Amino acid sequence: MLTSRASMSPAIDLRSDTLTVPDEQLRRAISRASVGDDCFGEDPTIRELEYRCTELLGCEAAIFMPTGTFSNQVAIRVHTQPGDELITDADYHVNFYESAQTAAMAGVAINAIRTTDGILTPELVDQALGSKPRGCLYAEPKLLCLENTINAHGGRVFPFARLAAVSEHATRAGLAVHLDGARLFNASAASGVPLHEYGRIVDTISVCFAKGLGAPFGSVLAGTSQAINRARRARKWMGGALHQGGFMAAGALHALEHNTAQLHDDHLHARVLAQLLAQDPSLGIDPAQVQTNVVIIDLSATGWAPDAFVAEAQRNGVLMMRWVGTRVRAVTSSNVTEADVRAAADRILDLVAVRAA
Numbered sequence: 085m086l087t088s089r090a091s092m093s094p095a096i097d098l099r100s101d102t103l104t105v106p107d108e109q110l111r112r113a114i115s116r117a118s119v120g121d122d123c124f125g126e127d128p129t130i131r132e133l134e135y136r137c138t139e140l141l142g143c144e145a146a147i148f149m150p151t152g153t154f155s156n157q158v159a160i161r162v163h164t165q166p167g168d169e170l171i172t173d174a175d176y177h178v179n180f181y182e183s184a185q186t187a188a189m190a191g192v193a194i195n196a197i198r199t200t201d202g203i204l205t206p207e208l209v210d211q212a213l214g215s216k217p218r219g220c221l222y223a224e225p226k227l228l229c230l231e232n233t234i235n236a237h238g239g240r241v242f243p244f245a246r247l248a249a250v251s252e253h254a255t256r257a258g259l260a261v262h263l264d265g266a267r268l269f270n271a272s273a274a275s276g277v278p279l280h281e282y283g284r285i286v287d288t289i290s291v292c293f294a295k296g297l298g299a300p301f302g303s304v305l306a307g308t309s310q311a312i313n314r315a316r317r318a319r320k321w322m323g324g325a326l327h328q329g330g331f332m333a334a335g336a337l338h339a340l341e342h343n344t345a346q347l348h349d350d351h352l353h354a355r356v357l358a359q360l361l362a363q364d365p366s367l368g369i370d371p372a373q374v375q376t377n378v379v380i381i382d383l384s385a386t387g388w389a390p391d392a393f394v395a396e397a398q399r400n401g402v403l404m405m406r407w408v409g410t411r412v413r414a415v416t417s418s419n420v421t422e423a424d425v426r427a428a429a430d431r432i433l434d435l436v437a438v439r440a441a
């Protein structure tokens with residue numbers, strides 16, 4: 085764990101919810117896992133996790149994946165051919181972090197929509213579909229990728245009715261629909277929409293166990309039996325079929341069983357952080373917009389350059405991640421307590437006040 089130079093006490097780590105490390109019980113669950121060779125369909129723990137996820141997500145079938153990126157890339161292969169077009173929001177993970185992989189490995193062109201809030205609508209999908217004439221000269225649109233919660237927009241929950249509406253519209257327009265639900269557990273905890281509701285409105289869903297649920301690795305891609313059969317083939321081709329992967333699945337199962345309540349604490353802590361930071365209007369934070377575990381701080385009115393701010397905060401024992409432009413991201417997780425976020429808010433407010441003085 086990083087320590088701050090000033091105090092030598094452990095730093096308050098708000099960089100990401102992927103930085104959680106497994107506790108003793110989770111380590112024990114991994115070490116005791118029953119395993120077999122999943123390439124022969126004989127790993128009982130992977131099979132149990134996949135079965136649990138079909139029920140949990142309301143899907144016909146599910147397949148274990150090493151990471152969320154792996155799930156997204158396999159989903160893209162399942163729904164497209166090289167030369168096809170994928171429609172998504174420019175700020176979603178699939179474009180922001182995965183545009184190069186998608187181009188290089190799936191051979192798919194991304195038609196990225198710019199929005200102010202990350203909420204794709206039927207009208208925006210129609211605009212993307214109509215952004216060029218279609219026909220043999222042009223890429224053929226095949227897939228709409230959605231995201232929930234929306235990381236780049238402060239962990240915003242995509243309201244379920246709007247998600248269902250845009251998905252239904254895309255299906256009618258002949259597109260497959262993939263939902264990147266790396267933080268779907270957060271969306272469900274915050275909105276009260278049961279996870280299984282999502283399975284009936286999209287073709288495939290990915291979830292991550294290594295975010296707020298605190299497992300060290302693992303993701304699942306769920307969907308129709310046909311989609312998941314194709315995903316099995318794509319995963320093998322990409323080198324992602326794990327032999328005794330039950331050790332990984334055991335961590336995910338343990339996290340599902342024991343760590344979902346933590347998400348409510350994480351959301352509370354993010355709200356406390358946002359409420360405290362909102363005391364300084366120059367940070368432009370509206371606590372009502374903080375729905376899950378992400379707080380985006382915009383430094384544009386503070387006089388701070390983001391790199392200098394992140395470095396100075398680190399010297400004061402608060403770790404955050406630089407985002408794009410003048411924005412910095414703070415994420416709550418089991419790494420931080422309410423006392424931690426209160427202390428972090430004090431130090432951040434001090435830094436902003438020093439620059440303003």
Ligand SMILES: *Cc1c(COP(=O)(O)O)cnc(C)c1O
Nearest residue numbers: 151152153154177235264266292
């Ligand atoms: C974290 C994340 C992923 C996948 O991340 P991995 O590090 O590959 O597990 C995908 N989509 C979103 C929205 C994410 O936040």
